């Protein structure tokens with residue numbers, strides 16, 4: 001057993017349907033599931049400069065992401081989206097893609113659940129999440145990875161699956177995965193501190 005997951009709680013139990021899928025504050029995780037048909041109403045393509053794969057995000061998150069990429073670029077750091085909105089069916093394909101003969105579904109899920117969401121449980125289906133540059137843990141130690149860790153929150157993004165929190169999030173550390181949570185909230189926090 002991986003010690004980072006020691007005392008692991010039970011995931012994918014008592015699953016609730018998400019009732020506010022269009023809210024910027026929507027919670028999608030291993031206990032809260034989006035409908036199979038859910039697609040955000042305001043998906044837009046991220047500017048091509050930061051988006052070689054023609055990916056989509058919800059309007060507000062797309063604007064915040066581009067603002068963040070522009071500032072990073074002015075500081076000599078190149079950011080680009082490598083995954084953003086993913087449909088339920090695409091997530092289903094990603095989740096199952098490594099399943100091989102001879103492995104039971106339970107065994108596959110036990111391993112796969114740490115690095116990939118089951119369909120309906122991925123933040124990428126909300127259109128508010130984005131994977132940036134490089135899907136490797138070593139990304140954390142690159143200039144871009146460090147810049148994001150220090151600055152993404154100013155643009156309304158949080159690092160969703162931090163190191164040391166695996167037993168809470170249920171995911172391995174993902175220094176590349178950011179979730180938009182709204183600048184308005186951060187602004188009001190700033191004001192309350194002033």
Ligand SMILES: [Zn+2]
Pocket residue numbers: 083124129130131176177178
């Ligand atoms: Zn991701």
